[in-house]
Amino acid sequence: MKNLAVSVTGVGAISPLGTGMDALRTREIASRQCRLSPTEQKSAGSGLAEDLAEQGSRATFLAIAASRMALAGRGDGPLPETAGIVLGTSLPDLGALEQHRHTFDSQGGEALSPSILHFSLPLSHAGFAAVTLGLSGPIETHAEPVLAGLSAIGHAARAVAGGESELLLAGGVDSPTGLGLARPLRDALGIEPSEACAILALEPAAGTGHAVAIEGFASRFVGADVQRKAALVRAVANGDLDTVIAPESLPDPLPGAMAGAAAMACAWAALVLERRDPPPPPPGWARDLSRPGEVANRIVVFAEGPSGFAGALLMKAARR
């Protein structure tokens, strides 16, 4: 595994807990949907030639709004030419596709909207975020269910470390609530669907002076085997390890946000490392890998998908 040296220079997070990093401490959750006001939703889609504000999916708005938060610390200066976005998402806008399909069945192809492909595909979120935010570097969408939120960040870190980009927005989003598919998802994942989006701004570590760094990433098949999961975590930790954070470490209903939850676990790890908060408890199988009660310096974020593939990302408190 190649050693990475990438700084986390900004974090954007939106979930049913609220908006921004401090919302992650909230414990009063009234809904499984994000608290994004109609004004915030409209503002996320503003400035576009497309009819995004009317037709864009919620996940697209969440991705744009969280990306803006992740960039907020940079001020208004121009972004580097190689600035881009790598986003993980598990599902297309199934609610919209279901409606379009109903239209097709009842009224035929001519009645379809010409913009279905703009707004219903997994790539819509990264694509519109790039157009809205003026990103002229890589645009990439990872789609391995759940894992995508973590692997987008891991692969973005590899791209930044390899010199491909000077700034990548990387994270995950899913908005599978309120669909006929809620039950199949519940059966497949054993969790109640919810929505969330988290985006990290990643830059080369040299000279940024930021508090949190990404140092390693790997993914592989682990199935349901606890030993394999632990081996993947140990391989990425490469020695010292304080704790493991996974979507299951997050308070309910966040684990139901699939790729959004995997990225949110990374945002949470960044918060823990930056503020020196005690970390949340790791999932059951990872307890013997963690040293509870100590201030965390090295956290592995672990996420696994329904197909048995898992990823692990090493995040570290950097010297300021």
Place this chain on the structure above:
Amino acid sequence: MEPACITGIGVVSPLGVGKERFWEALVLGQSAVESYRPEGGPYASAVAARVKGIETTSGQARGSTLAIEAARLALADAGLGPGSAAVRESGIYVGEALSNLSLWEACLDGERGGAPDVLATSAACLSRAFRLEGEAITLASGCIGGLAAIGRAARDVRNGDVRMALAGASDSTLSPFPFAVLCKAKLLSTCPIPERAGRPFDSERDMEVTAEGAAFLVLESASAARARGARRLAVVRGFGMAGDAYHFKYNKPGGLALARAARAALDDAGLGPEDVDLVLAHASGFRGSDAIEVAALGALFAGRTRPLPPVVSIKGATGQPFSAGGSLQAAAAALALERQIVPPTAHFDHADPEDPFDHVRRAIKQESEVALLTSYGYGGGKAALVITRR
């Protein structure tokens, strides 16, 4: 850093199944575009390019069935047994743009019912089929997903994150609902005559022809390939991406973002525009985008002292199979370098007077060491890959 060698090629294309049938038809300038009139019509388009002779496995999206067959061919071409330890450790990098539309559709219909199917990407199906346990990535980046999957796999092989990877893409849109969606989006050729539909670079082109297909490459580090005595068919040297932050659907006139992606890929390979012997272009016969791609390549090669390289599109022959287009381009490039033949652009008859490139009407013999591949699509992303003979 070790180069990422191509040691196996698996092709499932409308031109034929298997790399030899694909290559033979490509070199002869044949096209697989034919009449297509699915249920629920009439539709604005009446042509498509289909893969023949492969039945969709029950409970699978068609794209996944095509992917598994292409991957099986790639492993066989590399001389790898499906159950071997090397294959088990292999990473799987898959691009898919629209393929899963039919899977989601089936889930909505409740035809296949079983909940895990909702989440069964091609990567998951491939890992199950070949017991792959290394890295698994599904890139739903649209049309560029095919080139990007190969580019990402090559990077990870070069960096030592994986020793071997199966990388490619698969897409299938040939069922009524996706076809209706593509027609309504005004992406498809309305020319009803198959011989005249889907004409990359031709001054009389209208739009693209939808298609299905899959292609996978086996990529190995040079040392891994050497250790097991594998043939090196070609080498993936560089990858680059860029966006034009302009429009979700249309390319920005001038094509500077695509030129930047190409320069990034050449930089990554340690090469420059001067070194390119052959371009395998994205061009799908799309009225505006083909001209923008020509402009992008014009900008890239401005100031070049050698004659301009031939710029070929295989989509006149295969149609536009979305993300699989990029992996088919990569298969074609590797074969073109291995056999030192430049295949023609099928359906290309009328040169645009402003277009400085030779788009090749008949296959030509040419000594080529370096091929540049380009790709772009919905979402504004542009990608480029550099493949070399050695």
